[in-house]
Structures are given as structure tokens and as C-alpha cells.
Amino acid sequence: MKWLIVLLLLSSFAVAECIEATDGMIIKESVMFCSSTYDVPNGISVVASNIVLDCGTAVLRGNIDESEIGLRLENVDNVTVKNCNIMTFSQGIFLKNVTHSVIEDNAVLKNRIGIRLLDSFENLIRDNNDKSFQLAVSAINSKYNVVMFGNKNVERNFCDFNACNEYRDMNPCEAGDFYCSKRCSAQTDADCSPLLSAVPEVKPLVKSAEQIVEQAEKEVKQELPEKLAVQKPVEKPNLPLFTKAIIFILLYVIAFIAIQIKRHY
Amino acid sequence: MKRDVFAKRWQLRDFLLPLLALPYGFLGIYLYENGFDWIVAVLAVVLLIVIPAIIAVLWDKI
Numbered sequence: 396m397k398w399l400i401v402l403l404l405l406s407s408f409a410v411a412e413c414i415e416a417t418d419g420m421i422i423k424e425s426v427m428f429c430s431s432t433y434d435v436p437n438g439i440s441v442v443a444s445n446i447v448l449d450c451g452t453a454v455l456r457g458n459i460d461e462s463e464i465g466l467r468l469e470n471v472d473n474v475t476v477k478n479c480n481i482m483t484f485s486q487g488i489f490l491k492n493v494t495h496s497v498i499e500d501n502a503v504l505k506n507r508i509g510i511r512l513l514d515s516f517e518n519l520i521r522d523n524n525d526k527s528f529q530l531a532v533s534a535i536n537s538k539y540n541v542v543m544f545g546n547k548n549v550e551r552n553f554c555d556f557n558a559c560n561e562y563r564d565m566n567p568c569e570a571g572d573f574y575c576s577k578r579c580s581a582q583t584d585a586d587c588s589p590l591l592s593a594v595p596e597v598k599p600l601v602k603s604a605e606q607i608v609e610q611a612e613k614e615v616k617q618e619l620p621e622k623l624a625v626q627k628p629v630e631k632p633n634l635p636l637f638t639k640a641i642i643f644i645l646l647y648v649i650a651f652i653a654i655q656i657k658r659h660y
Numbered sequence: 661m662k663r664d665v666f667a668k669r670w671q672l673r674d675f676l677l678p679l680l681a682l683p684y685g686f687l688g689i690y691l692y693e694n695g696f697d698w699i700v701a702v703l704a705v706v707l708l709i710v711i712p713a714i715i716a717v718l719w720d721k722i
Contacts, residue, residue, distance in 0.1 A: 632692065632693060633693055634689060634692065634693065639689060642685055642688075643682055643685050646681045646682060646684070646685045647678045647679065647681060647682065648678075649681070650677070650678035650680070650681035651674070651675070651677075651678040654674065654677050654678060655674065
């Protein structure tokens with residue numbers, strides 16, 4: 396009986412095995428973070444497909460005004476990110492060239508932009524809570540994603556090409572978006588044609604990712620009022636008490652002398 | 661003797677009148693620490709310039 400109890404205890408440890416997040420960590424396999432607060436000013440990167448990142452309610456914290464990206468997913472497919480609390484980054488979660496991934500049950504707080512998608516398609520972003528300074532979500536050159544927040548509705552231009560606030564049936568087999576979905580074939584989507592993908596002359600016609608990002612940044616700055624645009628903590632130039640006392644004494648002495656001069660002359 | 665001369669030269673009001681300059685010092689330090697703000701500037705002008713000027717002009721009548 397006691398061996399059974401020991402076995403049960405050990406197995407529970409095995410199930411709940413978690414790791415500590417470290418700054419600049421690169422994730423290549425499914426992991427679960429221990430529930431704690433981690434200062435990761437350089438963020439964490441996910442570089443492998445078909446994995447699950449469960450933050451286990453851990454808090455990933457950056458340096459406000461300094462840290463760029465909290466959680467970066469790049470060139471991956473079918474990745475699940477859940478139970479993360481990401482705060483004080485310029486961009487909380489950044490997806491670049493990501494497809495068929497799920498971002499759910501996360502909280503993105505005090506970031507400039509909560510979730511940013513770039514060249515990402517057919518992802519599911521749901522049940523996340525956002526409290527960002529500028530935008531909850533930004534999608535550049537991204538289509539067929541489902542974007543739903545738990546605490547707010549999203550109404551932006553990209554909702555024309557993505558499903559915002561509700562599930563919507565979208566046909567990813569549209570020609571001309573340089574994306575070939577798994578669901579499409581060369582017959583249903585011209586972008587799946589090997590001929591088109593082999594033509595290098597087409598690419599210069601499309602703006603580079605950096606240009607698109609720059610353009611989007613300009614749009615954001617124009618759209619938002621200045622007060623919301625950058626909420627940097629303003630440092631008050633507080634004078635020391637001694638300096639204030641000196642100022643008042645000098646002022647008093649000057650006024651005294653001025654009055655005396657006026658009286659006598 | 662000395663006390664009489666001092667009393668003639670320095671009266672209580674000689675030491676009280678310069679205190680009127682202190683609110684302007686407060687205003688200057690406040691604006692320096694919190695930055696310029698129109699509402700503060702307008703209030704300061706009214707409180708520290710207009711009202712004292714009116715009081716000074718109408719001092720004998722009120």
C-alpha cells in the first residue's frame with residue numbers, strides 16, 4: 396500500500412513538472428513554466444512547430460520603454476501558447492510567419508501593443524485579456540485569423556480579412572495574398588501554384604515586412620491621440636528642500652532690499 | 661540710543677512686506693516641478709497679480 400502511495404506521489408510530481416523561464420530563452424519543445432514572476436527583458440522565443448507552451452500563469456515581465464518583444468513566435472506552425480501573463484513590453488506577443496497556432500487564456504498587460512501579427516495566417520487568438528497602452532492587437536499582412544478577446548471587442552481595419560470578436564467562416568483560398576493554405580490546392584488558390592511561387596520577380600512588388608511595419612506604426616500614431624500614443628512616466632524635476640529654502644530666503648532678501656531702496660530714494 | 665535708531669530705521673512692516681514675494685516663489689517652483697499648464701497660469705495671474713493689484717488700488721476705499 397505504501398508503495399502505491401509513493402508511486403502516486405511521484406507520478407503527480409512527474410505530471411506537474413515545470414521549468415523556470417530565463418531571459419532570452421529559446422523554446423524548441425513543449426514546456427510548462429512554473430507559476431512565478433520572471434524578469435525577461437529580452438523576451439522568450441518559440442522556434443519549433445507542433446509544441447505547446449503553457450506558462451502556468453507565470454508572469455513574464457520586461458523593462459518598460461526598453462524591452463521590445465515578450466513572447467516571439469517566428470516561422471512556426473501549430474503552436475499553442477496559453478496561461479501566460481505578459482507585461483511591460485513594447486509588444487507582448489509577436490507572431491511572425493506563424494500559421495495554425497492557438498494563443499489562448501493569456502493576459503497581456505501594460506504593453507504598447509498586446510499581440511502583433513505579421514505575415515501570419517489561420518491562427519486562433521481567443522480568451523485573452525488585454526490592457527495595452529496603444530492597441531490590443533495589430534495585424535500586418537495577416538489573414539484568416541480569428542481574434543477574440545475576453546475583455547474587449549476589436550474593431551480595426553484588419554477585421555475585413557480576419558474574424559474579429561466571433562468565429563467566422565473564411566475562405567483561405569484567395570489568390571493574390573501570397574499564402575497557400577493547407578486546405579487549398581493549385582486549382583482553388585493561384586498562390587499554391589508552383590509556378591507562381593517560383594517567380595522571383597513578383598516579390599519586389601510586395602512591400603517588405605519592415606516597410607509594412609513602419610507604415611502601420613505611422614497609421615497608429617495618426618489614429619491615436621497624442622496623450623494615448625506614448626504613456627511614458629514623466630519624471631518630475633523635484634527641487635531639493637534645501638534649494639527651495641535658499642530660493643525663498645533669496646526672494647525675501649531681494650524684496651526686502653527693493654522695498655528699502657524704494658523707501659529711501 | 662542705538663535701539664531708537666534701529667526702531668526708526670527698521671519697522672515691523674519692513675520685515676512683513678517682503679513676505680508678499682514668497683507666493684510668487686511658490687508659483688515659480690510649482691511651475692518648474694509640474695510643467696507649464698494654462699489653467700495654472702491663469703489662476704496664478706488672477707490670484708497673484710490681478711487681485712493684489714485691485715487690493716492695492718482700492719486699499720483706502722475698502
